[in-house]
Amino acid sequence: MTDTVDDVDMPYDDDASQQDKLESLRERLDILEAQNEEMRDKLLDANAENNKYQQKLERLTHENKKLKQSPLFVATVQEITDNGVVIKQHGNNQEALTEVTAEMREEIEPDSRVAVNNSLSIVKVLDDETDVRARVMQVETKPDVSYEDIGGIDEQMEEVRETVELPLKSPEMFDEVGIDPPSGVLLYGPPGTGKTMLAKAVANQTDATFIKMAGSELVHKFIGEGAKLVRDLFELARQHQPAVIFIDEIDAIASKRTDSKTSGDAEVQRTMMQLLAEMDGFEERGDISIIAATNRFDMLDRAILRPGRFDRLIEVPKPDAEGRELIFEIHTRGMNVADDVDFAALAELADNASGADIKAICTEAGMFAIREDRTEIRTADFENAWEKIQHEEDESDEVSKTFA
């Protein structure tokens, strides 16, 4: 740019030198244009990155807000009077008179199930109970997971089979021998190691209906429903026996008692008591097996581990190198993988991956091939996929720390 300033001060001597100047200005312009282009690309990248973080921030803020929201209680409308609406809270059965807006008055009628907040104002009208059941309980008559789909946890698989399959397949043997079959199995270990798969595979093998319910859904959705839902769960299983009840995140309803006396804790206690009562009433239970899972074994209330309850504890750890290799083989069964891909080497590379991580690596490797317009997946695709997954995990750790 200084050249042009000089030009103003010093007029050109002749045409030739003017021609040179013009040429050099043009070159400079080209360079500046190229630089400009480069900067624009960088700006676009930065905007995209910014966008990504904004989205993450929004998601985390939303989650944070949801966590902070105080829980709602469930109640049934008893009577609608001129002085207000009489409601009866579930759980403690206490009646209360509450004011409602004219719009809400239109929506409710005696026997409506409603959600109320801490000051017992009606916040919303709830769906029928059957809808609640459907939302928290997942029923699969024939889960499509088999033992061949699970890798690296053979010992655990054997133990689950022995404990759950035999009583479901030959309950009469236990009668004849005169002993109670094992009651519940508790699977514990890090996330994504195959606990749900194990439960599904047993249900599949025994032709049992698989009924899954998440502990957190039981107690965090609507206070006052937990114990009833547990009763409904066992009732549903009795209707579909043989059945495998799978309670995921059992720690949400069976953690060590805390000293606080909040209604949330009381609700958790009631839900757990109902679960224990159902498990203790074994005679009427029929051909039902109970499998529970947790990532937080240390949090569990020891009461649920007493004999006759969850008395088979099975640790499901992250797979070792051999296990990881097997899981790679399982998840690439239907994939078009190049002949020279060495799963043993990949298993060494992905040294702290869980089964779920390996599944994600395989899918992502396929995506890398597709992006390059290839149909065959190469070693580099798996390596890049592992890099990407680790990077994403690190990033989400970072973001959670930043916005915690």
Ligand SMILES: Nc1ncnc2c1ncn2[C@@H]1O[C@H](COP(=O)(O)OP(=O)(O)OP(=O)(O)O)[C@@H](O)[C@H]1O
């Ligand atoms: N041992 C394994 N063998 C094959 N695939 C696995 C294994 N473990 C996990 N996976 C893959 O990861 C997915 C998630 O596993 P699963 O839901 O069984 O884990 P989990 O232990 O129940 O996890 P969480 O504690 O988070 O509920 C499975 O659908 C499967 O694709």
